[in-house]
Amino acid sequence: MQALRMFGPGDVRVVQVTVPDIGDHEVLVKVKSVGICGTDLRIIRNGITGVGPQTPRTLGHEIGGIIAEVGRSVKNYRKGMRVGIAPNFGCGICDCCIRGDQHLCARYEALGIQMDGGFAEYVRIPEQAVRFGNLVELPETISFDAAAINEPLSCVYNGIIQCPIAVGDDVLIIGAGPIGMMYAQMAKMCGAARVILTNRSPERLAIAKRIDDSFLTAPAEEIRERIGQWTDGRGVDVCVTANASPEAQQLAVELVGLNGKINFFGGLPKASEQVTLNTNAIHYKQLSVTGSTKANNHHFRKTLQFIGSGILKAELLVSAKYAIGQAEEAIQYAMSSQGVKTLIAFD
Structure with missing residues (x-):
């Protein structure tokens, strides 16, 4: 089968590999659609522990597909079932896992990060993921593309819960990238009066307006002035940093009003993880500052319901689709930030 494999920082290639064998408690999924995530791009740029020329890895954790084979001891899944895949799973016995937060488990693993993922024609689903319900049957009303996009949507939903x-x-x-656009849709779903996006790229802001003309947009250099005008100087009620930069976190503290809430969604690179924040503003404005990371199986299933009911329009976010043979080109397009969501699709 064809797979896009990473052999080290900046070194990704489409190669021929063997279709994975599965054990008695495992499942083999034929990938139909897989999203290229910002996490994938960071790993490709910077590398990841354990991956090198002799130990390559197949990335890709935003996956929709069809079950091609089930292990002889698997009871709840069948060949031919259309599935979305929640990629995160834990040990199953720690406090986090027992609470349902397997994505926070100290022994957490994810498809496409710690093990081979969906940038391939087939992906092996390990026993733990099968046992914990990470495979979710898709109704015919939800496309494979929407199932792939559901993974980052579930992370956004976790952010809204926090x-x-x-x-x-x-x-x-x-930030008006893929996560920002998803957050905007979900904020409107929650009943926000006004959803405001800011970005350095006018192209990204234009895409946001095409997705929903009710969104307010402002270029980064004008956002302070616009927020002052739109809120009569009060500031916003909620601010989300959907891009990973210290400046975004500092700006959030500045532009949120009294009793406001902030979610730091995007994680920062190690070199800039220490950020100077105006803690007096947090104190005197009575701000609540939270963080969110990844998603659990409950989040994944809930956002699939939102897509299935038509509340969220996942496929509006797709800007480009590539075949696996063009996967290297797909990575370059995703890195260019020209569109919103880039997918690799399979026949």
Whole structure:
């Protein structure tokens, strides 16, 4: 089968590999659609522990597909079942896993990160993921593309659980990339009065307006002035940093109003993880600052329901689709930030 394999930082190639064998408690999925995530791009740029010329890895954790084979001891899944795949699983016995937060498990693993993932024609689903319900059957109303996009949507939903958006809130989203666009849709679903996106790229802001003309947009250099005008100087109720930069985190503290809420969604690179924040502003404005990371199986299933009901329009976010033979080109397109969501699709 064909797979896009990473052999080290900046070194990704489409190669021929053997279709994975599966054990009695495992499942083999034929990949139909897989999203290219910002996490994939960071790993490709910077590398990841354990991956090198002699130990390559297949990335890709945003996956929709069809079950091609089930192990002889697998009871709840069948060949031919259409599935979305929640990629994160834990040990199953620690406090986090027992609470349902397997994505916070100290022994957490994920398809496409610690093990081979979906940038290939087939992906092996290990026993733990099968046992914990990471494979979710898709109704015919949900496409494979939507199932792939559902993974980052589930991470956004986790962010909203950690930092709730109330009916009537003014919400500022710093960053109009894939996560920012998803956050904007979900903020509107929650009843936000105004959803505001800011970005350095005018192209990204234009895409946001095409997705939903009710979104307010402002270039990065004008956002302070615009927030002052739009809120009569009060500031926004909720701010989300949907891009990973210290400046975004500092700006969030500045532009949120009294009793406001902030979610630091995007993680920072190691070299810039220490950020100077105006803690007096946090104190005197009574701000609540939270973080969110990844998603659990509950989040994944809930956002699939939102897609299935038509509340979220996942496929509006797709800017480009490539075949696996063009996967290297797909990575370059995703890195260019020209569109929103880039997918690799399979026949």
